[in-house]
Amino acid sequence: MNEEKKTRRRWFHLTRGQRTARNLVLFFVLTVLVWGIYGCPLPAEAAFRRLEREHLLESGEIVLLLQPEWGKEYATVSVNGQQYSSNGVICASVSPDWIFCSAGTSRTFDQWEIAYFCSRGDGVDVIPLAHYMVTAIDYSTGRMNLTSYVPYLVLDLDVPAETVRVEMDMEYRMDVRDGEMNVMTSGAGEKQKSGAWLFFLDRPNGSAYATGQIGAPWTIRAYAADGSLLQELEGTVREYSVG
């Protein structure tokens, strides 16, 4: 009887190495499970790449990645000396055929809010990230300016070398109680390291989101140091898909 018990015990007995291996395998499997429960979060750029693949795209060239630095809650970007702040991540990539943009509410992009998909056109591409809102920080008064802005990504914009300031005007379609009305808004832009331009335009209260801007006319003006106009370009916001 005792022999039988001993044999049975030996059968179940694992060496310390085997127990360690078993624990580590279980740890790995459960960690993957937890990762899955939380929506498989990844760092911003990797998560954006994953989103591209989920939308059946090959990897494009990333032209914009705004994300908070480690330990900070807000991503900040400076355009013409004005600091703009956002509490999430914005990322955009381009290929010869398409432009893909997205914004997430956290660094790991596990909570995507929106994905924009536009085809590349000839000339300047103006892509409104209209679902995404940023605020401006006004350091002169030490207070946060609560005006909200819409970020615009502008591609293939070439301005003369002597340009010191670039501005964009856009005519928004705005929902009002009795219908719609158009509102002019404007803002300055700055070239990013990738070569893409980033503009922040005032968002009028009640302005239509995303698709309200399809077909909206825009004008981009480049100015020299003495304030003289160097270049003026006009166009309309091309059709894009929002998912």
Added chain:
Amino acid sequence: MKLRGEANIWLYHATCGIRFAEDRDAVRQELREHLEDEIAAVQEETGYSQEAAEKIVVQRMGDADEIGERLVAVHTPWMGFLWRLSKVLLALVCVLVIFSVIRERTNNWAYNFELFSTDSISEVRSVTLDERKGLTGADLFNAGRDADQLAQFTIGQQLRAGTQTVEVLDCTIWRTAEDHTDLFLHIRLEDHRFWEMGQLMGDLFTITDSSGNHCSRCIALEGGFGFYHSEYLIQALDFDPTSDFVQISYGPNGSIFSLRAEIPEHKWETGSIHP
């Protein structure tokens, strides 16, 4: 038997170098039992007192420091510490799993989760055909020749788009209102990476009939999903039911994928494919 003076000191010196406490205790216990047996044997043989027997046994055992060095060489601590670490990690992740499951319990993420099913299309619950509303995707494909169903055929074409495999499975055409007919496509996306769930956007579809007319609008209705797949029902509004083929393009200028499926003459058969 309880060890006294000499044997206890020998035991301490022989085992004190083993760094991992559990190993040290186990080795000490084993040596203690061995010493006790030896002392008992000596006492039985010679009739000596325990102290005298301990002296003899300790002399027989040899130099404690030398034995201790050998024991230290055999019992390296890292395996013990790794084992202990694995226990801590496992306990922590178990707590995390319980916490996560409780936290996510209220979310209905598992609502339309299908592990390997190919019938996830039944999870589409929002199809509207004129007066009939809230139909599931399966209702459209299992209608049993409803008077309003004009055609149903299998396409069964697989394509690669990025890392995803796109499979256009079935097609059906329904009369949705007077002078309106819609085309429905059952599409499945597969990827071996379970953390990447294929997504389709209705706006990116361009569905064209044999006369070159585009459908007025395409709607992507999300079906079920699983570890390795997601399924969609694509509703293309205003498709000509007399068309000879359907041209399906996805992405700007069909840049992501494109295929043409012949609509069989007898419209309840398998169509032929021209990718």
